[in-house]
Amino acid sequence: MSRRPGFVLEVDKSTPPTLFWNGEGFTLETLPEGSRVIYAPEPIKALDDPYGAIRHALLHPLGDRDPLPALLHAGMKLTICFDDISLPLPPMDAPDIRQMVIETVLDMAADAGVDDVMLIAALALHRRMTEDELRHALGDRVYDAFAPHGLLTQHDAEDPDNLIHLGQTESGEDIEINKRAATSDLLVYVNINLVAMDGGHKSVATGLASYRSLRHHHNPQTMQHSRSFMDAPASELHSSNWRMGRFIAEAGVKIFQIETTLNTDTFPSSFAFLQKREWEWNLRDRASFAATSTSLKGVPPRFARQIFHSITSPHAMTSVQAGEVEAVHAVTTENVWKQQGVDVQGQTDILTLGLPYICPYNVNSIMNPILVACLGLGYFFNLYRGKPLVRQGGVLILRHPTRPEFHPGHHPSYIDFYEQVLTQTVDPVAIHKQFEESFATDPWYIHLYRTGHAYHGVHPFYMWYWCAHALEHLGRVIIVGGDPKAVRRLGFSPASSLNDALEIASDVVGPSPTLTHLHAPPLMMADVH
Amino acid sequence: MGVGVGEHAQRMIGRARSIRLPLAAPSWPSTVERPDPERRLGLEYDHEWSRRYPARLARAMVMDNIARPVARVLAPATVRGLEHLRHVEGPIIFAANHSSHVDTPLLLTNLPLEFRHHTVVAAASDYFFDRTWKSVLWSFSLAAIPFERRKVNRKSVDTLAGLIEDGWNLVIFPEGGRSPDGWTQPFSGVAAYLARRTGSPVVPVYLHGTRHVLPKTPDDEGRAPGGSGSESQRGGRLRRSPISVLFGAPLTPDEGENANRFSGRVEASVATLAREVHADWWQARRAVSTVDPVPGAGTAHRGPEAPAWRRAWALDRPPSSGRRTSWPE
Numbered sequence: 141m142s143r144r145p146g147f148v149l150e151v152d153k154s155t156p157p158t159l160f161w162n163g164e165g166f167t168l169e170t171l172p173e174g175s176r177v178i179y180a181p182e183p184i185k186a187l188d189d190p191y192g193a194i195r196h197a198l199l200h201p202l203g204d205r206d207p208l209p210a211l212l213h214a215g216m217k218l219t220i221c222f223d224d225i226s227l228p229l230p231p232m233d234a235p236d237i238r239q240m241v242i243e244t245v246l247d248m249a250a251d252a253g254v255d256d257v258m259l260i261a262a263l264a265l266h267r268r269m270t271e272d273e274l275r276h277a278l279g280d281r282v283y284d285a286f287a288p289h290g291l292l293t294q295h296d297a298e299d300p301d302n303l304i305h306l307g308q309t310e311s312g313e314d315i316e317i318n319k320r321a322a323t324s325d326l327l328v329y330v331n332i333n334l335v336a337m338d339g340g341h342k343s344v345a346t347g348l349a350s351y352r353s354l355r356h357h358h359n360p361q362t363m364q365h366s367r368s369f370m371d372a373p374a375s376e377l378h379s380s381n382w383r384m385g386r387f388i389a390e391a392g393v394k395i396f397q398i399e400t401t402l403n404t405d406t407f408p409s410s411f412a413f414l415q416k417r418e419w420e421w422n423l424r425d426r427a428s429f430a431a432t433s434t435s436l437k438g439v440p441p442r443f444a445r446q447i448f449h450s451i452t453s454p455h456a457m458t459s460v461q462a463g464e465v466e467a468v469h470a471v472t473t474e475n476v477w478k479q480q481g482v483d484v485q486g487q488t489d490i491l492t493l494g495l496p497y498i499c500p501y502n503v504n505s506i507m508n509p510i511l512v513a514c515l516g517l518g519y520f521f522n523l524y525r526g527k528p529l530v531r532q533g534g535v536l537i538l539r540h541p542t543r544p545e546f547h548p549g550h551h552p553s554y555i556d557f558y559e560q561v562l563t564q565t566v567d568p569v570a571i572h573k574q575f576e577e578s579f580a581t582d583p584w585y586i587h588l589y590r591t592g593h594a595y596h597g598v599h600p601f602y603m604w605y606w607c608a609h610a611l612e613h614l615g616r617v618i619i620v621g622g623d624p625k626a627v628r629r630l631g632f633s634p635a636s637s638l639n640d641a642l643e644i645a646s647d648v649v650g651p652s653p654t655l656t657h658l659h660a661p662p663l664m665m666a667d668v669h
Numbered sequence: 670m671g672v673g674v675g676e677h678a679q680r681m682i683g684r685a686r687s688i689r690l691p692l693a694a695p696s697w698p699s700t701v702e703r704p705d706p707e708r709r710l711g712l713e714y715d716h717e718w719s720r721r722y723p724a725r726l727a728r729a730m731v732m733d734n735i736a737r738p739v740a741r742v743l744a745p746a747t748v749r750g751l752e753h754l755r756h757v758e759g760p761i762i763f764a765a766n767h768s769s770h771v772d773t774p775l776l777l778t779n780l781p782l783e784f785r786h787h788t789v790v791a792a793a794s795d796y797f798f799d800r801t802w803k804s805v806l807w808s809f810s811l812a813a814i815p816f817e818r819r820k821v822n823r824k825s826v827d828t829l830a831g832l833i834e835d836g837w838n839l840v841i842f843p844e845g846g847r848s849p850d851g852w853t854q855p856f857s858g859v860a861a862y863l864a865r866r867t868g869s870p871v872v873p874v875y876l877h878g879t880r881h882v883l884p885k886t887p888d889d890e891g892r893a894p895g896g897s898g899s900e901s902q903r904g905g906r907l908r909r910s911p912i913s914v915l916f917g918a919p920l921t922p923d924e925g926e927n928a929n930r931f932s933g934r935v936e937a938s939v940a941t942l943a944r945e946v947h948a949d950w951w952q953a954r955r956a957v958s959t960v961d962p963v964p965g966a967g968t969a970h971r972g973p974e975a976p977a978w979r980r981a982w983a984l985d986r987p988p989s990s991g992r993r994t995s996w997p998e
């Protein structure tokens with residue numbers, strides 16, 4: 141059967157209840173008649189021969205680039221950078237795409253007699269990956285060949301000895317990136333494009349940058365003018381990254397970009413119901429849903445979290461392209477939209493979302509309230525092109541337990557942000573002005589970032605800035621099922637049920653609002669006309 | 670006051686209606702077009718399970734302990750020609766005439782043990798495999814294999830050839846369906862083709878009397894325009910009636926003999942067996958002799974070229990000399 145495109149369902153009496161993610165669990169909600177539910181397109185068929193496709197891409201580059209073997213020679217300095225633990229979500233079944241691509245690149249480098257090779261995880265201000273995570277992403281063969289010799293490193297945005305300031309863009313943006321990468325004869329960047337926002341110049345200009353450089357685009361003003369992050373031409377975040385990327389190229393950094401796209405086959409067969417349309421659930425799906433949702437309710441959240449974070453995703457590569465950054469990214473973005481795009485006519489008064497247990501910043505970790513806000517308002521709200529799904533002044537209803545729990549090792553500055561900053565104000569602009577610098581330069585946070593597995597001190601600010609566009613756009617945000625105190629701390633309204641939330645929302649959007657539900661997973665992006 | 674029975678029933682109905690997903694099956698939104706269920710039926714039906722050991726064991730138990738005793742009571746059989754099967758090297762293609770749905774089970778139950786449980790049956794894919802329950806039933810009970818009878822289909826022929834090459838005997842009705850009026854229909858060349866392709870011998874089989882055990886009804890394939898015929902009154906019910914099962918000598922294609930010519934020989938052999946029911950072997954053999962044939966004997970089993978009533982008349986006419994000379998009975 142051919143792949144079915146995404147579509148918009150109008151809810152009527154015959155529509156079965158709709159699945160909502162609810163953190164480490166899920167629930168079925170009955171949406172009011174006349175509501176719309178946006179269903180994602182079905183997964184694209186994976187490439188039959190991924191290694192062959194990778195090799196073909198490296199030998200037939202796009203844009204102004206020679207085939208990779210022609211760029212490799214003995215005596216050169218080669219640096220291979222790759223996306224970190226934040227991609228893909230959930231982590232994919234082995235072999236990871238990064239492993240497949242890097243093994244192929246290394247084969248070519250070995251054939252060319254390249255001795256000076258270094259691998260760098262491009263994690264910007266994210267936490268350092270553990271050995272297990274690196275092994276999963278790169279495979280044991282690569283890890284064991286490079287890590288013991290110190291040739292597999294993780295970008296350190298606070299290491300003055302390994303950063304280089306290349307200059308300023310015409311907009312006055314500092315460009316300070318990883319020195320080893322910038323001074324190599326060739327920088328090969330290995331990307332995974334889960335959503336349209338990823339990749340392009342953002343890979344190097346953000347992934348290998350320092351706080352000094354990142355602050356130019358990771359701020360409330362830029363975020364408010366990125367409409368949306370998924371639509372690069374309309375995203376100020378991308379404009380800034382593109383300015384920087386072009387400056388980096390003009391500064392003589394030779395980048396060979398390798399980008400890959402994934403299908404949306406996100407969960408293993410035991411969770412098949414998560415990806416199916418509810419009216420197509422068979423007996424097995426219903427039994428799986430009943431069994432998992434009932435058993436998850438009976439276990440402590442930390443066990444439920446462990447269960448979910450042990451899931452690896454069967455999603456597979458649908459395309460790979462290599463060469464010059466912009467030429468490559470144009471094809472990549474097109475392929476991402478091909479998988480995830482859904483046409484939607486008109487905006488809605490109320491947008492509902494069920495939020496899952498995972499976002500890019502809590503892989504093998506805890507989804508704290510700040511990340512809940514970022515996932516709902518920063519990521520899901522921005523899954524649009526054209527206009528936001530919800531109208532200006534509309535209401536966003538999220539479903540998530542939103543427990544005030546934090547991972548002290550991964551998110552130490554988040555705890556202080558939650559206790560010290562959000563108690564003062566939730567206004568991103570005010571937060572930026574009053575608090576950012578002290579957190580960003582705090583030596584303790586920097587120490588934890590450089591030596592432990594902590595996100596940088598400024599990271600929770602960035603998460604809050606991701607919400608800036610939605611906060612400015614929305615009339616109210618309601619979280620159903622969330623811890624009331626934590627929800628209020630975020631500046632949102634708690635509700636115990638969807639009906640209560642609709643009642644609360646009616647104060648803002650009137651008694652007969654239109655409602656749209658974004659049915660994820662799998663991921664999709666709405667082309668709103 | 671207690672709650673009335675009607676009120677109680679209404680409450681129960683209300684509760685039953687309130688059971689929803691996931692306990693109840695999901696309803697289908699009226700705005701979403703319901704696709705045809707993805708059913709793998711007909712030629713696409715996956716029948717491989719019916720040849721696995723558990724299915725074979727269960728089928729053998731049913732056939733030996735239920736079907737054979739029932740067949741013995743319902744259709745006591747006179748079996749002739751078993752000696753032809755003793756020294757033949759299998760697998761064998763059994764090519765039989767076809768006038769009733771009971772032909773297959775009666776033939777299978779009368780096969781010698783060494784063939785009975787290792788034989789598959791080519792069955793019309795459009796008739797026996799058009800519903801899931803039918804596909805399962807016939808695959809299990811008869812080891813039936815879906816077969817395209819109306820046109821040449823490479824897949825169905827390849828499937829049968831593959832099974833023969835795997836050592837399975839095959840029962841096939843080269844007429845392609847039950848005779849509409851009792852007289853035989855021309856044989857298709859499929860049995861002959863399979864024999865040529867696989868090198869397996871064809872054993873001609875003549876089934877006599879099965880038409881009286883379970884007659885074909887006009888309803889089975891649509892009533893003839895304007896007809897209500899005697900068959901419609903008699904059909905559709907099992908009746909006790911004796912039958913004969915005659916096995917002929919195995920046939921193999923001669924050097925350079927094409928499938929059509931070989932198929933003609935198979936058909937002629939079945940015709941000879943038909944005559945044996947009413948005559949002895951020598952008379953039957955003489956009637957179709959190539960040296961001194963009885964005029965018209967080669968096609969006599971297909972009935973007279975005449976209107977339907979005369980064909981039926983000729984078929985059911987009591988034999989004047991106590992022995993019938995036409996085929997079938």
